[in-house]
Amino acid sequence: MPDIQESVCAVIHKDIVDEVKESIPREDETSRLASFFKVFGDETRLKILWAIDRHEMCVCDLAALLGMTKSAVSHQLRLLREENLVRTRRDGKVIFYQLSDSHVTQVFEKSVEHIEEK
């Protein structure tokens, strides 16, 4: 008989699965949460967030700080904007970026704690 690998597999502990299924968040909530974290999962964006947490900065200065092109920085800033993590302020020709709220810093702190602990 051929060894058929079932695609969804047999449940071993039905009681546990049922119990957990009750409390799992709705699809759109896990989806939004995943997009939120996805933004942090890149070194460039992490550095940008860290930098503008210290001081509001423009694209040119961020590019100089990180040793990247303005274009690359701008592409990343767009993602941060879409995720509502940053807000902007114009002064003459220059646009300054800053964090939109303090949750970002708090999420950072908890994560650093976890990593330090190892």
Added chain:
Amino acid sequence: MPDIQESVCAVIHKDIVDEVKESIPREDETSRLASFFKVFGDETRLKILWAIDRHEMCVCDLAALLGMTKSAVSHQLRLLREENLVRTRRDGKVIFYQLSDSHVTQVFEKSVEHIEEK
């Protein structure tokens, strides 16, 4: 004259760049932080973490819960293991997965706060 786009661009506010450059974390720290967040930036892994936060679970049950193959789940669990987010316990033939510490939950909470606030 041809319009040459310089690759690193002119600094506009040298004082700010220098100040921020002082406090930016070391390369390896941002790197570890990014890998940590990268793990959360996927809906499947997020659901797995959420599930085993409620109750320790085996691969088969997780696969059934999420409607995925055991293989797919196992691949993701490997990433969670590498990031020290989960630990295992064997009972007979079955291996139960559970969260390795409570920081994970705390990071979740802060993020949900940010998202709810919108």
Added chain:
DNA sequence: CTTTCGGTTGAACGGTTGTTCAAATGATAT
């Protein structure tokens, strides 16, 4: 109005990532 220039955008490219499929482990139960 025209020029300047910081910032944005879109296409294109390598590289990475998540899932599937098939095969292999390896601890347990017989």
Added chain:
DNA sequence: ATATCATTTGAACAACCGTTCAACCGAAAG
């Protein structure tokens, strides 16, 4: 010892991601 079966693994493939390049946009300065 052998068979069973939960779990792991590796290769392959499509989808996605980050950077570069070139062109464009638009507010402000002249």
